[in-house]
Amino acid sequence: MKLLKTLAPVVALAALPTLGMAQEAEAAATPDINPYIFTTLLFLMGGFLVFWMAAGFAMLEAGLVRSKNVTMQLTKNIALFSIAAIMYWLVGFNLMYPGDGWIVSGYLGTLFSPTVLEPVGLAADAAALDYASVGSDFFFQLMFCATTASIVSGTLAERIKLWPFLIFVVVLTGFIYPIEASWQWGGGWLSELGFSDFAGSTLVHAAGGWAALAGALILGPRIGKYKDGRTVPMPGSNLALATLGTFILWLGWFGFNGGSQLAMGTVGDVTDVSRIFANTNMAAAAGAVVALLLTQVLYKKPDLTMTLNGALAGLVSITAEPLAPSLFGSLITGGIGGVIVVFAVPMLDKMKIDDVVGAIPVHLIAGIWGTLAVAFYTGNWGAQITGIIAIGVFTFVVSAVVWFILKAVTGIRVSEEDEINGLDMAELGMEAYPEFSKG
Amino acid sequence: MKLLKTLAPVVALAALPTLGMAQEAEAAATPDINPYIFTTLLFLMGGFLVFWMAAGFAMLEAGLVRSKNVTMQLTKNIALFSIAAIMYWLVGFNLMYPGDGWIVSGYLGTLFSPTVLEPVGLAADAAALDYASVGSDFFFQLMFCATTASIVSGTLAERIKLWPFLIFVVVLTGFIYPIEASWQWGGGWLSELGFSDFAGSTLVHAAGGWAALAGALILGPRIGKYKDGRTVPMPGSNLALATLGTFILWLGWFGFNGGSQLAMGTVGDVTDVSRIFANTNMAAAAGAVVALLLTQVLYKKPDLTMTLNGALAGLVSITAEPLAPSLFGSLITGGIGGVIVVFAVPMLDKMKIDDVVGAIPVHLIAGIWGTLAVAFYTGNWGAQITGIIAIGVFTFVVSAVVWFILKAVTGIRVSEEDEINGLDMAELGMEAYPEFSKG
Amino acid sequence: MKLLKTLAPVVALAALPTLGMAQEAEAAATPDINPYIFTTLLFLMGGFLVFWMAAGFAMLEAGLVRSKNVTMQLTKNIALFSIAAIMYWLVGFNLMYPGDGWIVSGYLGTLFSPTVLEPVGLAADAAALDYASVGSDFFFQLMFCATTASIVSGTLAERIKLWPFLIFVVVLTGFIYPIEASWQWGGGWLSELGFSDFAGSTLVHAAGGWAALAGALILGPRIGKYKDGRTVPMPGSNLALATLGTFILWLGWFGFNGGSQLAMGTVGDVTDVSRIFANTNMAAAAGAVVALLLTQVLYKKPDLTMTLNGALAGLVSITAEPLAPSLFGSLITGGIGGVIVVFAVPMLDKMKIDDVVGAIPVHLIAGIWGTLAVAFYTGNWGAQITGIIAIGVFTFVVSAVVWFILKAVTGIRVSEEDEINGLDMAELGMEAYPEFSKG
Structure with a gap:
C-alpha cells in the first residue's frame, strides 16, 4: 500500500488534446472525474471484500475450536x-494518517480526532476533485x-x-495498530527509510x-494441551x-x-490490480498444494487444517509484495x-506456545517471510529488517504491557472449571x- | 432511494469545454457514456450484494430454529x-414503477405487465443513453x-x-410490496407528501x-413456548x-x-455512496456493541443472538437515512x-407473540425508529409519521386478510403432532x- | 463468451467530435482509456465471483456426503x-488461447508455455491500450x-x-479442458463452424x-447403494x-x-451484462420452483436437495445463452x-450410475439442454449438435483413458473397509x- 492521506490533492486533468491557445484555459478547468470514481470504487469494493474476511476469521475459528467454545x-x-x-473512527484513522x-514527527500522530467524511452531495464536482473520497478510504482502511x-x-x-x-481489542485497534501502521502508510519514519510492505x-x-504471541505467552496453554512432554491433539469441532x-x-x-494498489483510474493501475489478483491467487494455491504434499510426505496422511493454513500462509506471504513478482515468483513465495x-x-x-488456530505461523512467521522477500525486488534488506524488528518490538512490547495490566487488574483467564466445561x-x-450430543 | 423510473431520461453531456460555435453542435451530440456505465454497475453490484442477503436470511433462520425444522x-x-x-417480473416491477x-393515481399502478428489458446489443449507444439500464434496475429492485x-x-x-x-409470498411479492413501495419509490402520494425512506x-x-406480525398473531405461538406465564427458551440449533x-x-x-444512491457517475454521487458504506457499517457496529453491553448489564451474561440481532437492528435503523448522518450520528442511530x-x-x-428469530424487533420496530429519525434531518415529522402509519396499516391489514383467507381455505398451521416431531x-x-443425534 | 485472445488489439478511440483538420491527429492519439478499465474491472469482478463458486462446490458437496467423508x-x-x-498457469491458458x-490448427494449441502477465506499472498508458489486461483475463479464465x-x-x-x-485434476485442468475449450473460445474449429456456447x-x-460420468462408470457405485434392485438412500449429512x-x-x-460478455466499456455492453444478470437469476428461480412443484406432485413431499439442484440446473441451462432470451424465455429454459x-x-x-451430488443431471444433462436451446436463437442446430457431440466424445474418451490408466497404475478406489469406515x-x-456423535 502506497502512502495515501499524505498525497497532495491530484487534479487529474482530462487527457484532451491541446485545443489551441484560446481553448486551453477552459480545457484545463475541466478535470476528468473518472479516475476519482474508479479509485473510490476500488476502495469500496476492496473494503467490502476485506469486511468479508471478518466473517472468514469467525468461521475459521469457530470451526477450529471445540464445540463447547464455539459461541464464545x-x-x-x-x-x-x-x-x-x-x-478506528474515534481515534485510529487520523492517528494513522496524521x-x-x-505529535512526534514520524512516530506519533494526532490523538482523539474522530473521522469526518465529506459533506453530502458535493455540489461542485471539480472543486472537490481529490484523489478519491475520504469516506471510501476510511471504509477500506478500517477493515485492515x-x-x-x-x-x-x-x-x-x-x-x-x-x-x-x-479491552485489549480497544487498545489494539484504537492505538497500537494505527501508531505502527502510521510509521509506514501514514508517511512516518519507516516509509522515509525505504521500508516496503x-x-x-x-x-x-x-x-x-x-x-497474539504476547497474549499466548502470558495466558499460557489450554489445560491438558501439553502433558508429559507430549502435545495432546484437540481437534476442531467443524472442519466444514x-x-x-x-x-x-x-x-x-x-x-x-x-485494493492496496490505491488507484484504478489509469490503464497502468487497473492492469496492476489485475496482476495483484492473479499473483495473490497463485500464492494461496501454492501454499495449499505445498502443505498438502508436505503433510503427505512427513505424516503419510494429508492434513486438511494444514492445507487450509497453507493457503492462508501463502496469502500472508504475498501480501508484502503482490505486484512485483511474476506468477512463478508468487508460486515460490x-x-x-x-x-x-x-x-x-x-x-x-x-515450545509449549498454544496457538489454537495456527495464527502465529500463518500471520506472524509467514508475514515476516513475505516482508523479507520484498528485498529480492527492492534490494533494500536493511530497511525490510529494520521494519520487521521495529514493528515487532513495538507491537510485542506494548501488547505484553497491556496483557500484564489486564492480568493484574481484571484477570485474563477463565477459571479451570469454566475452561473444562x-x-x-x-x-x-x-x-x-x-442439540448435537458430544461423542 | 430516490425516485427512479419516473425520472426523465437524462442525457449526460460530456463535460467538454465549449469548442467554438462551429464545433458546439457536434460536441453536444456526443454524450458522456461513463455515468450510464457507472450507475448500471452500481445496480449490478448492489444487486448481487442484496441477492447475497437471501443466503444470509437462510443461514440466520436455519441457525435459529431447532434442528428438526432446519430443512423446512x-x-x-x-x-x-x-x-x-x-x-416481481410478472407483476411487481411495473406495478411498483407505473x-x-x-390505475388509481399515486396509489395503484399497472397490473400484470411483465417486465421487458432492453434489446440485446444496443447498436446506437448515444441514442439509448438513459439514466442506467432497465435490466440492472430491475435486477436491483427485485432483490428488495x-x-x-x-x-x-x-x-x-x-x-x-x-x-x-x-402462497402468501406470491401475494406479498407480486402485490403488497410493489403497491406500498410505489407510493414512495414509484412516485406515488407519499413521495409527493415529502416522506423520506x-x-x-x-x-x-x-x-x-x-x-410477519399479522402472520404471528393469526398463527399463534409454538406449542410449549409460553407455559404458566413463563417463556420457555427454544434455543437455535446452530449459532455458527x-x-x-x-x-x-x-x-x-x-x-x-x-446501491440506493441510484447513481455513481459523478464525484458527488460516488462520494455519497462511500459515505453510505461508512455510515452503514458504523450503525451495525454500534447496534452490536450496545446489545452486547446491555445484555451483560441486564443479564450478567452477554448474549450472542441479541448481539447478532443488535447488529441487524443497527442496519435497519440506518437504512431510512444512511447518507445525511455523520459517523457519530450513525453510531447513535x-x-x-x-x-x-x-x-x-x-x-x-x-405479549405472547412468538417471533422465532426476532424479526419483528429487528425489522419492524427498528425500522419504525429509523424512519422516524429521518425527521431529525428533514424536519418533516408529519410526513414520516404519515408514511409509517400508512404503510403499516395497509401492509398489516392486507396481510391479515390474506392470512385469514389461507387459514380458512387451506389451513396455515401443521398438526400438533407434526409440530412436535x-x-x-x-x-x-x-x-x-x-447423523447428529439429538442431545 | 466471445472470442477473446484472438481479438486484435482494439484501440478504442475517444468518442470526440471531429475537431477540425488541425486537431484531428492529436485527438486520434488520445484514446479513451475507460473501456479498458471497465472491461478489466468486469473480469476482476467476474473472476472473484467465479472464484467464490469453488467455495460453493465445497459446501454443496460437504453437505451432501455423509459425515464420515466430509473432511475428504x-x-x-x-x-x-x-x-x-x-x-492453468503452467499449461492451460496458452494452450486454450494459442x-x-x-500445433494442429484449430485443434491443439501451444503446449507448456506458462502465462506471463503485463509488466508492472505500464508507463505509457496509450501505448499499452489493448482490449483489457491480460492479468484480469487470465484470472477470469482460470476460474472457469x-x-x-x-x-x-x-x-x-x-x-x-x-x-x-x-492426478486426474492435473490432466483435466492442464490439458483436457484447455484443449476442448480452445476449439471454441480459443478460435478453433468449433467457433469457425458457428457453434455457440x-x-x-x-x-x-x-x-x-x-x-465425472467416465469416472463414475469406471469407479462403480458406493457399497450398498444399489441392493436387490432398489436404490438405498444415503442422505447428505448437512443440508444447511x-x-x-x-x-x-x-x-x-x-x-x-x-463476465462472459467480455466487455463493459460501452452502453451496449453494460446493458447486455445487466440483461445477463437478470436472465441468469430468472433461470435459477424457475429451476428451483419447478423442481419444488414437481417433487410435490410426484412424491407428495417437496424435496430440498432436488430444489437446490433444480436451481443449479436452471443456471447451467441458461449458461449457453444468457443474453438472447427474454425474461420469459429464461424462465422456460x-x-x-x-x-x-x-x-x-x-x-x-x-442405470446404477452413482452420482453422489447429482452433478451429472445438473451439469451434463442440463448443459446439453442449454446448448441445444441456443439453436432456437441462432437457428444453427447442426453446429450445436456437432459441438455437443465433439466435446462429449473427446472429454469422455480422454477422461476414461486417464481413469483406466490410474486404475491400472495406482488404483482409484479405496478398500471396502475404508469405504465403510x-x-x-x-x-x-x-x-x-x-464431537457430534452418529445417530
Missing part, C-alpha cells in the same frame, strides 16, 4: 469487528485495522475471558501475530466451517491486496509460506450446537 | 426467493422485493405449513415486519450458521444502502437499534442433520 | 482449485477451468482415493459432467451447508455469465432444467465433526 468464539469475532469500527498533525484484531482472537481461543480480550504482511499480519472460513479469507484477500506452516505449527507446540456455558450460558 | 426453513428460503424473482400508468419476503419466514418458523406460506426502513423492513447469516446480511447491506432489540424481544414474549420429517421426510 | 470432500475441493490455478501458435474440476469431485465422492483423483454450458459444465453452497454458486454465476433434474436423478440410479479416518485420520 463467534461472540468475540463479531464484537471485535464492531469495536474496531468504532475505535498528515501534518504529527479490524483484520489485525481478528488474528489475535484465534490464538487465544478457548481460555481467555471475553471482556479483557475486548505493500498490503501489510508486517503492518497487519505480523503485527496481529505479535499481539474452517474450510468455509478459508475460502472466505481467500476471496477477501483479493480486496486486501488488490506462497509455497514457502506453506512450508513455514507445516514446520512452525509443531515447533510452537514444542467450556466457555460457552460458563461465560455465556448458551451453546452453539445445543 | 431452508426450503422456505430458497423457494421464497425464487417466487419473488418470478412474481410511470404514467397509474425478495428481502421483504425473507423477513416474514423467520418469524413464522417451526409451525407454518410450507404451501400456504409460499432512503433504502427502505419502512418500505422494505417494517413492511416485512408488519406482514446464525453468525454467518448475520455477517452475510451485513455485507449485503452495503449493496442495499449504497444504530446504537438505539441495539437498545430496541434488547428490550423488544422480551416484550414480545410477554418437527416439520422436516412430517412435511418433507428429510432431516437437515440426519 | 473438503480436502479434495481446496486441493483441486489450487491445482487448477497452477496447471493465438497463432496452434477450476469450475470444470469442481464438477467432477461431487460425483465421485465417498469412494475415490485422494491422490489419483488429484456463451459462458460454457457445454465447454465447462457438460465437459465436467462427461469427465448444501443450501449455502447453492446460494454461493447462484451468486457466483452472475460473474460466470455476466431454466424451468426445463428443473424438470431434467427431477427425472434424471432417479434415471441414473436406475469413511474416507476421513481411513485416508486422513481426521473427522470433520469429531
Whole structure:
C-alpha cells in the first residue's frame, strides 16, 4: 500500500488534446472525474471484500475450536469487528494518517480526532476533485485495522475471558495498530527509510501475530494441551466451517491486496490490480498444494487444517509484495509460506506456545517471510529488517504491557472449571450446537 | 432511494469545454457514456450484494430454529426467493414503477405487465443513453422485493405449513410490496407528501415486519413456548450458521444502502455512496456493541443472538437515512437499534407473540425508529409519521386478510403432532442433520 | 463468451467530435482509456465471483456426503482449485488461447508455455491500450477451468482415493479442458463452424459432467447403494451447508455469465451484462420452483436437495445463452432444467450410475439442454449438435483413458473397509465433526 492521506490533492486533468491557445484555459478547468470514481470504487469494493474476511476469521475459528467454545468464539469475532469500527473512527484513522498533525514527527500522530467524511452531495464536482473520497478510504482502511484484531482472537481461543480480550481489542485497534501502521502508510519514519510492505504482511499480519504471541505467552496453554512432554491433539469441532472460513479469507484477500494498489483510474493501475489478483491467487494455491504434499510426505496422511493454513500462509506471504513478482515468483513465495506452516505449527507446540488456530505461523512467521522477500525486488534488506524488528518490538512490547495490566487488574483467564466445561456455558450460558450430543 | 423510473431520461453531456460555435453542435451530440456505465454497475453490484442477503436470511433462520425444522426453513428460503424473482417480473416491477400508468393515481399502478428489458446489443449507444439500464434496475429492485419476503419466514418458523406460506409470498411479492413501495419509490402520494425512506426502513423492513406480525398473531405461538406465564427458551440449533447469516446480511447491506444512491457517475454521487458504506457499517457496529453491553448489564451474561440481532437492528435503523448522518450520528442511530432489540424481544414474549428469530424487533420496530429519525434531518415529522402509519396499516391489514383467507381455505398451521416431531420429517421426510443425534 | 485472445488489439478511440483538420491527429492519439478499465474491472469482478463458486462446490458437496467423508470432500475441493490455478498457469491458458501458435490448427494449441502477465506499472498508458489486461483475463479464465474440476469431485465422492483423483485434476485442468475449450473460445474449429456456447454450458459444465460420468462408470457405485434392485438412500449429512453452497454458486454465476460478455466499456455492453444478470437469476428461480412443484406432485413431499439442484440446473441451462432470451424465455429454459433434474436423478440410479451430488443431471444433462436451446436463437442446430457431440466424445474418451490408466497404475478406489469406515479416518485420520456423535 502506497502512502495515501499524505498525497497532495491530484487534479487529474482530462487527457484532451491541446485545443489551441484560446481553448486551453477552459480545457484545463475541466478535470476528468473518472479516475476519482474508479479509485473510490476500488476502495469500496476492496473494503467490502476485506469486511468479508471478518466473517472468514469467525468461521475459521469457530470451526477450529471445540464445540463447547464455539459461541464464545463467534461472540468475540463479531464484537471485535464492531469495536474496531468504532475505535478506528474515534481515534485510529487520523492517528494513522496524521498528515501534518504529527505529535512526534514520524512516530506519533494526532490523538482523539474522530473521522469526518465529506459533506453530502458535493455540489461542485471539480472543486472537490481529490484523489478519491475520504469516506471510501476510511471504509477500506478500517477493515485492515479490524483484520489485525481478528488474528489475535484465534490464538487465544478457548481460555481467555471475553471482556479483557475486548479491552485489549480497544487498545489494539484504537492505538497500537494505527501508531505502527502510521510509521509506514501514514508517511512516518519507516516509509522515509525505504521500508516496503505493500498490503501489510508486517503492518497487519505480523503485527496481529505479535499481539497474539504476547497474549499466548502470558495466558499460557489450554489445560491438558501439553502433558508429559507430549502435545495432546484437540481437534476442531467443524472442519466444514474452517474450510468455509478459508475460502472466505481467500476471496477477501483479493480486496486486501488488490485494493492496496490505491488507484484504478489509469490503464497502468487497473492492469496492476489485475496482476495483484492473479499473483495473490497463485500464492494461496501454492501454499495449499505445498502443505498438502508436505503433510503427505512427513505424516503419510494429508492434513486438511494444514492445507487450509497453507493457503492462508501463502496469502500472508504475498501480501508484502503482490505486484512485483511474476506468477512463478508468487508460486515460490506462497509455497514457502506453506512450508513455514507445516514446520512452525509443531515447533510452537514444542515450545509449549498454544496457538489454537495456527495464527502465529500463518500471520506472524509467514508475514515476516513475505516482508523479507520484498528485498529480492527492492534490494533494500536493511530497511525490510529494520521494519520487521521495529514493528515487532513495538507491537510485542506494548501488547505484553497491556496483557500484564489486564492480568493484574481484571484477570485474563477463565477459571479451570469454566475452561473444562467450556466457555460457552460458563461465560455465556448458551451453546452453539445445543442439540448435537458430544461423542 | 430516490425516485427512479419516473425520472426523465437524462442525457449526460460530456463535460467538454465549449469548442467554438462551429464545433458546439457536434460536441453536444456526443454524450458522456461513463455515468450510464457507472450507475448500471452500481445496480449490478448492489444487486448481487442484496441477492447475497437471501443466503444470509437462510443461514440466520436455519441457525435459529431447532434442528428438526432446519430443512423446512431452508426450503422456505430458497423457494421464497425464487417466487419473488418470478412474481416481481410478472407483476411487481411495473406495478411498483407505473410511470404514467397509474390505475388509481399515486396509489395503484399497472397490473400484470411483465417486465421487458432492453434489446440485446444496443447498436446506437448515444441514442439509448438513459439514466442506467432497465435490466440492472430491475435486477436491483427485485432483490428488495425478495428481502421483504425473507423477513416474514423467520418469524413464522417451526409451525407454518410450507404451501400456504409460499402462497402468501406470491401475494406479498407480486402485490403488497410493489403497491406500498410505489407510493414512495414509484412516485406515488407519499413521495409527493415529502416522506423520506432512503433504502427502505419502512418500505422494505417494517413492511416485512408488519406482514410477519399479522402472520404471528393469526398463527399463534409454538406449542410449549409460553407455559404458566413463563417463556420457555427454544434455543437455535446452530449459532455458527446464525453468525454467518448475520455477517452475510451485513455485507449485503452495503449493496442495499449504497446501491440506493441510484447513481455513481459523478464525484458527488460516488462520494455519497462511500459515505453510505461508512455510515452503514458504523450503525451495525454500534447496534452490536450496545446489545452486547446491555445484555451483560441486564443479564450478567452477554448474549450472542441479541448481539447478532443488535447488529441487524443497527442496519435497519440506518437504512431510512444512511447518507445525511455523520459517523457519530450513525453510531447513535444504530446504537438505539441495539437498545430496541434488547428490550423488544422480551416484550414480545410477554405479549405472547412468538417471533422465532426476532424479526419483528429487528425489522419492524427498528425500522419504525429509523424512519422516524429521518425527521431529525428533514424536519418533516408529519410526513414520516404519515408514511409509517400508512404503510403499516395497509401492509398489516392486507396481510391479515390474506392470512385469514389461507387459514380458512387451506389451513396455515401443521398438526400438533407434526409440530412436535418437527416439520422436516412430517412435511418433507428429510432431516437437515440426519447423523447428529439429538442431545 | 466471445472470442477473446484472438481479438486484435482494439484501440478504442475517444468518442470526440471531429475537431477540425488541425486537431484531428492529436485527438486520434488520445484514446479513451475507460473501456479498458471497465472491461478489466468486469473480469476482476467476474473472476472473484467465479472464484467464490469453488467455495460453493465445497459446501454443496460437504453437505451432501455423509459425515464420515466430509473432511475428504473438503480436502479434495481446496486441493483441486489450487491445482487448477497452477496447471492453468503452467499449461492451460496458452494452450486454450494459442493465438497463432496452434500445433494442429484449430485443434491443439501451444503446449507448456506458462502465462506471463503485463509488466508492472505500464508507463505509457496509450501505448499499452489493448482490449483489457491480460492479468484480469487470465484470472477470469482460470476460474472457469477450476469450475470444470469442481464438477467432477461431487460425483465421485465417498469412494475415490485422494491422490489419483488429484492426478486426474492435473490432466483435466492442464490439458483436457484447455484443449476442448480452445476449439471454441480459443478460435478453433468449433467457433469457425458457428457453434455457440456463451459462458460454457457445454465447454465447462457438460465437459465436467462427461469427465465425472467416465469416472463414475469406471469407479462403480458406493457399497450398498444399489441392493436387490432398489436404490438405498444415503442422505447428505448437512443440508444447511448444501443450501449455502447453492446460494454461493447462484451468486457466483452472475460473474460466470455476466463476465462472459467480455466487455463493459460501452452502453451496449453494460446493458447486455445487466440483461445477463437478470436472465441468469430468472433461470435459477424457475429451476428451483419447478423442481419444488414437481417433487410435490410426484412424491407428495417437496424435496430440498432436488430444489437446490433444480436451481443449479436452471443456471447451467441458461449458461449457453444468457443474453438472447427474454425474461420469459429464461424462465422456460431454466424451468426445463428443473424438470431434467427431477427425472434424471432417479434415471441414473436406475442405470446404477452413482452420482453422489447429482452433478451429472445438473451439469451434463442440463448443459446439453442449454446448448441445444441456443439453436432456437441462432437457428444453427447442426453446429450445436456437432459441438455437443465433439466435446462429449473427446472429454469422455480422454477422461476414461486417464481413469483406466490410474486404475491400472495406482488404483482409484479405496478398500471396502475404508469405504465403510469413511474416507476421513481411513485416508486422513481426521473427522470433520469429531464431537457430534452418529445417530
